[in-house]
Amino acid sequence: MSDNAINKSSIKRNDTGLKVVIYIVSVIFAIMTLFPFVIMITNSFRSTFEIQQSTLGMVSAHPFENLAKNWNEITNKEFHPLVGFKNSFIISTLSTILNVYFSSLTAYAISAYEWKLRDAFNNMIVGIMMVPGTVTTIGFVQIVYKLGLTNKLFLFIVPAIASPMTVFFMRQYLQASLSMEIVQSARIDGAGEFRIFNQIVVPLMKPAIATQAIFGYVASWNNLFMPLILLTETEKKTIPVMVKLLNGDIYRREYGAIYLGLFVTVIPLIVVYAFLSRFIVEGVALGGVKS
Amino acid sequence: MKKVIASVLSVAMVAALAAGCTTTETTAPVQTTADNGNGGETETTAEVAPTDETEETMPQYGTGSEVINLWSFTNEIPNMVAKYIELNPDFGTKYTVKCTIIATDGGAYQTAIDSALAAGGDSAPDMYAAEAAFILKYSQGDMCQYAATYKDLGIDVDTKTKEAQIAPYTIDIGSRNGEIVALGYQATGGxxxxxxxxxxxxxxxxxxxxxxxxxxxxxxxxxxxxxxxxxxxxxxxxxxxxxxxxxxxxxxxxxxxxxxxxxxxxxxxxxxxxxxxxxxxxxxxxxxxxxxxxxxxxxxxxxxxxxxxxxxxxxxxxxxxxxxxxxxxxxxxxxxxxxxxxxxxxxGGTWVLANKDTKVKEGVAEIIEWITLDTSDTGLQYLWANDLMGNGAKDTVASGVVMNKSDGSxxxxxxxxxxxxxxxxxxxxxxxxxxxxxxxxxxxxxxxxxxxxxxxxxxxxxxxxxxxxxxxxxxx
Amino acid sequence: MTFTLYPILYTFFIGFTDLAGAGNMSPHLLTTDKGGNKPLFDNFVAVLTNANFQKAFKNTVTIWTLNFIPQMAFALLFTAWFTDRRSKVKGQGLFKILFYMPNIITAATLAILFNVLFGYPKGAVNDILLGLAKTFGVKKDLLASDPNAWKLAISYDFNNNGTALKLIVAFVQFYQWYGYTMVNLIAGVIGISPEIFEAAEIDGANRVQTFFKVTLPCIRQILLFVLVTSLIGGLNMFDVPQLYAGEKKANGAVMTLNMFVRSQGLDNRYLYNKAAAASVVMFIVIVILSSILFYILRDKDEAKLKKLRKQELKALKKGM
Incomplete structure (x- = not known):
């Protein structure tokens, strides 16, 4: 009895020490994390020349005048926030949905069924992931221009169906947390394969789907180089492509407007992230096999 | 716990979005005052303003049936075209100038324009801009075979460059085997x-x-x-x-x-x-x-x-x-x-080129000549040098004639x-x-x-x- | 699938051709027959013997190691802290959310911010150096006689020094990705059945034991994913070094393989064929290194099971 008590109190003391360390380290990292966001916001309220003199400077003396000016500068150029947001939303939302749904499906097919060439298929997926993308972009750009497919949003949506990285993650996840017994018993109960997938496997994969959806959404939203080359009409441009246009000439950069543009771009991303992160934050209870 | 986080984040979001709204408000004071009496309606004004914009997002000028595709990396040249059509409404009824603007970021503009020129077709650029950093590639280098000589466009370029006293270095850079394929409007002599x-x-x-x-x-x-x-x-x-x-x-x-x-x-x-x-x-x-x-x-x-x-x-x-x-x-x-x-x-500096396969030679030639060689008081360079283009700057131009008659104080x-x-x-x-x-x-x-x-x-x-x-x- | 596969096959193909020059779209296979004077593997030989390719290879490995070790260490540490069932850290949800946030900012933005942090002769880090030097009276005489010269003597030109550049780029890379790695790992832990942890608790395992003996083995599959993707991402590292310094600064101190490929294929002479050959070499390196990871982290039981099943099948077939 007494032995146990000592043990408990020492754990407790240990606990406070550990917790102090955890909080100190976490707070330092949290501050580091917030730093770029703070700069983005404060610089949206500063003029280009104030920023050129010192990017990490204090809040300006005329914050709202500057903000108005930066906003004017933004809207003067080819910056149409509503159009940009609409296109970005379409691309990111649809591609993310396709990405996670089809990746989960593929991953499930790889993990739960035995079929010919399964291992070969799996290896191919992992292999594709390993091909450096730079040169393939050149080939892709040339095909798109040759076929006259520029300015089509589907270019950035449809390929999401086959995204090897997500399939790989989903498969790894399923191998650790899917027990075939549940699937078997569902089959015995007479559930169809698609029903099993949609009603048993998908809920099980919630945390995995949430993380991959976050990554997919962020990657798609921030995707710049290809949209820059392939979406050339203003009606089809995404929001980051529009922000890039604010750069204008190297001689003549409106930094205040650029920071405002970056800030405006990141807001929806934070909203989506805040929504999806629920599934990661909620913790242990959510995932797991409720058998 | 999660409620706390959710509420913290949502407050932050609302604050951020509110900040976004205020910006729109501040830019629309003129409209607000014009809304006489409707003091409480500022927010509606803010909402309406961007919707108006979406209707004419494509930067295109003119209403004519013949299309000129203009590719550029800033809105400088598109704005010039708008000005030209304002000064010459006839041009606007004959042609529509569709402007494609792509940032130069990480070589994106060059990759896009190279692919577009190589692919050809109706949406290929008829007229395109190149910056000092990469003009040589389009005037004398790998991509120069796509550029039309100004002569082929029907511009009497030898006489006109002499008359306008165009800065010689801009001609050197814009020439392919002694034939001019590109000229600038700005001169950037130091x-x-x-x-x-x-x-x-x-x-x-x-x-x-x-x-x-x-x-x-x-x-x-x-x-x-x-x-x-x-x-x-x-x-x-x-x-x-x-x-x-x-x-x-x-x-x-x-x-x-x-x-x-x-x-x-x-x-x-x-x-x-x-x-x-x-x-x-x-x-x-x-x-x-x-x-x-x-x-x-x-x-x-x-x-x-x-x-x-x-x-x-x-x-x-x-x-x-x-x-x-x-x-x-x-x-x-x-x-x-x-x-x-x-x-x-x-x-630095920007040069203007025309595609040798363009189907709207006359239209392209007309704009290019106005931008690069017109020395009159309604020529682009005069407007540019005397801050009549809304740049807020008196900039130097390629034509010595225009420079001499302009006031640069x-x-x-x-x-x-x-x-x-x-x-x-x-x-x-x-x-x-x-x-x-x-x-x-x-x-x-x-x-x-x-x-x-x-x-x-x-x-x-x-x-x-x-x-x-x-x-x-x-x-x- | 065609969207994915065609460009990949295209890459492999043009590695063996003469395709080069902006706008050129007609590749010809290299050959020594019929008047051709270049052997099929010419591009590969050229790339492998290219001094800048070799430099890029070394840089990539160095920078990747410098960011990978702390990245994994902190990601694992935070995972352990924030998934510990016993000492529920207050606000862990908020920390989890925050730590991923650097990943949603674009590399371009981070590059600008860190560039001004390490600016020379004016920048936040140099301001701190100058403040310290003043306090401790470094080069007092110079400060008195020529404050301007003193300022230049004390401040450090980080962005033109190879070692400093490598460390900064590795740090930014770490900063951008540790949260991503952590989120992946946490998702893995959430997927573990709670009963396993309960069982461990009942068995009297302490925190450290639980993490190493229960948590880590259970998320082995996710760990493999994290390691392999980080390897692939690391060898393809591009945006941060490119936007922070580019391939020329400090004799190419942060020129990575992907930057080399990009500058060969999408810049200057548009040597698509050399860029493709370099990509194929990168691919081979990635495959080899990943295979090693797969082998080390393989599921030994599963592998055995597979073998057994194959033998059974064979036996069955023979019997038939």
Whole structure:
């Protein structure tokens, strides 16, 4: 009895020490994390020349005048926030949905069924992931221009169906947390394969789907180089492509407007992230096999 | 717990979105007041304003049936087209100019335009813009076969360039085998931009003519300039902000191109930059800044820096904003003068090209001629030089004729007419010893010079390092 | 699938051709027959013997190692802290959310911010250096006689020094990705059945034991994913070094393999064929290194099971 008590109190003391360390380290990292966001916001309220003199400077003396000016500068150029947001939303939302749904499906097919060439298929997926993308972009750009497919949003949506990285993650996840017994018993109960997938496997994969959806959404939203080359009409441009246009000439950069543009771009991303992160934050209870 | 987080985040979101709304409000005060009486309706105004925009998002001008595709990397040329149609409504009823604007970021503009030119077809560009950094590729290099000569467009280019006194370096750069395929509107010949008060303190005069003698203007060498630098140093001043400032001058004054076939050639004017960078650093003759850095911008305010080297755009778009004031006596505002530099150079600029396969030759020719060769008071260059295009800047242009009849007096330069110094700059600049790879090769050379100046490597190693880098990168 | 596969096959193909020059779209296979004077593997030989390719290879490995070790260490540490069932850290949800946030900012933005942090002669880090030097009286005499020269003597040109550049780039890379790695690992832990942890608790395992003996083995599959993707991402590293310094600064101190490929294929001479050959070499390296990871982290039981099943099948077939 007494032995146990000592043990408990020492754990407790240990606990406070550990917790102090955890909080100190976490707070330092949290501050580091917030730093770029703070700069983005404060610089949206500063003029280009104030920023050129010192990017990490204090809040300006005329914050709202500057903000108005930066906003004017933004809207003067080819910056149409509503159009940009609409296109970005379409691309990111649809591609993310396709990405996670089809990746989960593929991953499930790889993990739960035995079929010919399964291992070969799996290896191919992992292999594709390993091909450096730079040169393939050149080939892709040339095909798109040759076929006259520029300015089509589907270019950035449809390929999401086959995204090897997500399939790989989903498969790894399923191998650790899917027990075939549940699937078997569902089959015995007479559930169809698609029903099993949609009603048993998908809920099980919630945390995995949430993380991959976050990554997919962020990657798609921030995707710049290809949209820059392939979406050339203003009606089809995404929001980051529009922000890039604010750069204008190297001689003549409106930094205040650029920071405002970056800030405006990141807001929806934070909203989506805040929504999806629920599934990661909620913790242990959510995932797991409720058998 | 999760509720706390959710509420914290949602509050943050609402605050952020509210900030977004206020911005719209502040830009729409005119509309709000016009809404007479509806004081509470500001938010509706804010919502309505952007919707109006979406209806005409595609930057296209004119209503005609014939389409001209214009590709550019900023809205500068599209705005010119809009102005042209405003001045010549007939053009607008005949043609529609569709503008495609792509940022130059990471080579995106070049990749897109290369693919579009190679693919051809109806949506291929009829008219496109190229910046100094990559114009050679489109006028003389890999992509030059797509460019139409101005002659083929039906422009009497030989006579007109002479009549307009177009800056010779812009013609050199825009010519393919002696035939003009590209011309600019802006001329970016450089001047020496110096502080009058420092000149008075050290040399006893701030008169541009006197200062030109003191620094050896137009001499083609730096001897007198270094003498002046030593005198400045005695009084606690530095001659320039950093070695970068002198790089553009050395680079553009070279008499030999970087490459001769597969061989890397270092022109003496460029090799001299190694010693210039070292001297500035070792003798403390500069503030050791890099261009476009915070320290460099800070030196444009009231600092210990005597001069900058640059074209008119440097004054208009960079120095005026960073001088620390908006009226004489504040910061360095009004204390700057311009004069001819010891060595001639240019820096930047935009050229206009036409696709040889264009189906709307006449229309393209009409706009290009108005932009690059029209010297009348309604020509683009006159409007550009006299701040009639809404740039908020009096910029220098390619035509000497237009420059001579325009007024370039700037309160920033104490009311001095800056154009004469730049006419000299445009005439002294040369565009002959260039290759389409200069932008890239310059980067390697500048880095080697910095390493040498910083004492990381010796002079021979710097040259060896530079040569090796170019050879491996270009796979010669 | 065609969208994915065609460009990949295209890459492999043009590695063996003469395709080069902006706008050129007609590749010809290299050959020594019929008047051709270049052997099929010419591009590969050229790339492998290219001094800048070799430099890029070394840089990539160095920078990747410098960011990978702390990235994994912190990601694992935070995972352990924030998934510990016993000492529920207050606000862990908020920390989890925050730590991923650097990943949603673009590399371009981070590059600008860190560039001004380490600016020379004016920048936040140099301001701190100058403050310290003043306090401790470094080079006092110079400060008195020529404050300007003193300032230049004390401040450090980080962005033109190879070692400093490598460390900064590795740090930014770490900063951008540790949260991503952590989120992946946490998702893995959430997927573990709670009963396993309960069982461990009942068995009297302490925190450290639980993490190493229960948590880590259970998320082995996810760990493999994290390691392999980080390897692939690391060898393809591009945006941060490119936007922070480019391939020329400090004699190419942070030129990575992907930057080399990009500058060969999308810049200067548009040597698509050399860029493709370099990509194929990168691919081979990635495959080899990943295979090693797969082998080390393989599921030994599963592998055995597979073998057994194959033998059974064989036996069955023979019997038939």
């Amino acid at each position: 001047a020496m931009i110096y502080r009058a008060s420092i000149a008075k303190d050290v040399f006893g005069t701030d008169d541009p003519a006197e200062i030109e003698k003191i620094v050896g203007a137009g001499s083609g060498n730096w001897d007198k300039y270094w003498e002046a630098a030593a005198k400045l140093k005695e009084k606690g001043y530095v001659v320039v902000s950093g070695a970068d400032d002198m790089w553009n001058v050395c680079e553009k004054s070279a008499t030999q191109a970087w490459l001769n076939g597969d061989q890397v050639v270092i022109a003496p004017e460029r090799e001299a930059y190694l010693d210039i960078a070292k001297k500035l650093k070792d003798e403390g003759l500069s503030n050791d800044t890099g261009s476009w850095s915070e320290a460099w911008y800070a030196d444009m305010a009231d600092s210990n820096v005597f001069c900058f080297f640059g074209p008119a755009w440097l004054i208009n778009y960079v120095m005026i904003g960073n001088c620390g004031g908006t009226a004489a006596g504040e910061g360095s505002y009004g204390d700057w003068r311009v004069c001819t530099p010891p060595v001639g150079f240019f820096w 700037l309160p920033f330069c104490g009311g001095q007419n800056i154009f004469p110094a730049f006419i000299g700059g445009n005439a002294n600049a040369t565009g002959k010893a260039m290759t389409q790879y200069d932008e890239s090769i310059n980067g390697y050379f500048k880095d080697a010079a910095t390493q040498y100046a910083n004492g990381e490597i010796d002079r021979d190693a710097a040259i060896a390092q530079f040569t090796e880098n170019v050879q491996s990168q270009f796979a010669f």
